[in-house]
Amino acid sequence: MPQTTxxxxxxxxxRCYQAFEGYASSHIHQQGLTISQFDILVxxxxxxxxxxxxxxxxxxxxxxxxxxxxxxxxxxxxxKRTPSTLDGRSQIITLTKKGQKLFEKVFPEHLAYMGQAFAxxxxxxxxxxxxxxxxxxxxxxxxxxxxxxx
Numbered sequence: 617m618p619q620t621t622x623x624x625x626x627x628x629x630x631r632c633y634q635a636f637e638g639y640a641s642s643h644i645h646q647q648g649l650t651i652s653q654f655d656i657l658v659x660x661x662x663x664x665x666x667x668x669x670x671x672x673x674x675x676x677x678x679x680x681x682x683x684x685x686x687x688x689x690x691x692x693x694x695x696k697r698t699p700s701t702l703d704g705r706s707q708i709i710t711l712t713k714k715g716q717k718l719f720e721k722v723f724p725e726h727l728a729y730m731g732q733a734f735a736x737x738x739x740x741x742x743x744x745x746x747x748x749x750x751x752x753x754x755x756x757x758x759x760x761x762x763x764x765x766x
Contacts, residue, residue: 629752636733643729647722652677652685654722657694657711661719665710667700694718 637651644654655675660666668686672679686709689695694715700706711719734742 639733640726640730643726647718647726649722650685652681653689653694654726656685656689656709657715657719658723660695660709660711661716661723663710665698665708667706667708669706671709689715 641651644651647654649657652675655677656671659671659674666674668679668682671677671686672682675682677685686695686697690697693712695709696712697707697709700708737745
């Protein structure tokens with residue numbers, strides 16, 4: 617692949633992510649949440665709860681950031697921590713009734729809001745974008761695995 621094509625593709629990928637993040641975050645902030653708080657709320661929504669380790673694996677939040685985000689959600693009364701019945705050293709983080717109610721309101725609203733950005737695309741185009749992004753993700757994963765085996 618010519619270097620100029622590769623660089624312009626990288627630039628467009630970054631610009632697309634920035635546009636996506638800017639669009640999504642404006643709606644999330646209107647709900648009184650940070651992106652990290654929203655990520656946890658959605659991940660825990662309709663679930664049975666997760667350990668901190670599971671939350672890190674399922675969200676975009678790093679281990680070092682998770683505790684502070686969960687603390688702030690707990691102060692808002694949206695999550696609670698309970699000791700794990702399987703491992704006394706671990707906790708299970710679940711949504712409170714207030715958190716579940718907020719999830720049930722905010723998540724469908726956010727999907728509808730995000731859907732507005734896709735409204736001008738045809739189903740075929742959306743499917744193509746998904747396929748190409750999946751191929752790109754796969755290429756990065758293969759390369760990372762190759763480097764891990766060196």
